[in-house]
Amino acid sequence: MRPAVGARLRSSRQKALLAARTVADRKAQDTVILDLRKLTVIADYFVICSGVSETHVRALAEELLRQLAAHGLQHIAAQGVSDGRWALVDLGDVIVHIFMQFEREFYDLEGLWGEAPTLAVA
Numbered sequence: 001m002r003p004a005v006g007a008r009l010r011s012s013r014q015k016a017l018l019a020a021r022t023v024a025d026r027k028a029q030d031t032v033i034l035d036l037r038k039l040t041v042i043a044d045y046f047v048i049c050s051g052v053s054e055t056h057v058r059a060l061a062e063e064l065l066r067q068l069a070a071h072g073l074q075h076i077a078a079q080g081v082s083d084g085r086w087a088l089v090d091l092g093d094v095i096v097h098i099f100m101q102f103e104r105e106f107y108d109l110e111g112l113w114g115e116a117p118t119l120a121v122a
Contacts, residue, residue, distance in 0.1 A: 012043075012044035012045055012093035012094050013044070013045070013119070015045075015073065015091055015093065015094045016033050016044070016045035016047055016094045016119065017033070017119070017121070018067065018068075018071060018073075019047045019064060019068075019089070019091075019094060019096045020032075020033050020047045020049075020119075020121040021121065022063060022064050022067045023047070023049045023060050023063075023064060023096075023098065024049070024121055026059065026060050026063050027052075027056075028049035028050065028051060028060055028098070029049060029050040029051070029052060029101070030048075030049060030050055031047070031048070031049040031121050032047075032048050032049070032110065032118055032121070033045055033046070033047050033048075033118060033119040033120075033121060034046040034047075034048065034109075034110070034113050034116040034117075034118060035116055035117045035118065035119055036113060036116050039113065039115065039116055042095070043092070043093055043094060043095045044093045044094060045093070045094045045095075045119070046094075046095050046096075046097060046109060046113065046116075047094065047095070047096040047097070048096075048097045048099070048104070048109055048110060049096075049097070049098055049099070050098075050099050050100065050101045050104050051084075051098060051099070051100060052101075053084075053100075054083070054084030054085060054100065055084065056084075057084045057085065057086075057087055057098050057099070057100060058081060058082065058084040058087070060087070060098045061078065061080075061081040061087035061089060061098050062081065064089055064096060064098075065078060065081075065089065068089075068091070073091065075089050075090060075091050076090045076091065076092050077089075077090040078090070084100070085099070085100045085103055086098070086099050086100065086103045086107075097109060
């Protein structure tokens with residue numbers, strides 16, 4: 001069940017699921033959530049997905065930023081949004097990576113963090 005607009009999301013898991021559902025609803029490709037809590041202090045979760053074009057990557061990132069604001073969440077940083085090849089939205093405990101497929105394969109975050117369990121994006 002999705003939280004109502006304006007509802008406060010407190011847990012990093014809730015934030016990761018909101019981010020993953022937001023991009024999945026906008027037709028992001030191959031959305032995954034990596035649970036990093038037992039592996040690093042960088043973040044609790046990575047949300048990783050792909051766009052099919054630079055315009056799509058930008059649109060996914062912009063919609064994510066709108067949804068975060070609608071839920072009362074502030075991001076620490078958003079980088080690469082205007083470039084459209086790799087957008088990164090940092091929420092502190094959740095980091096969202098929106099890639100073009102080539103960049104996603106090149107940087108291979110899923111391979112780098114291969115021992116991380118994944119959460120279902122339902």
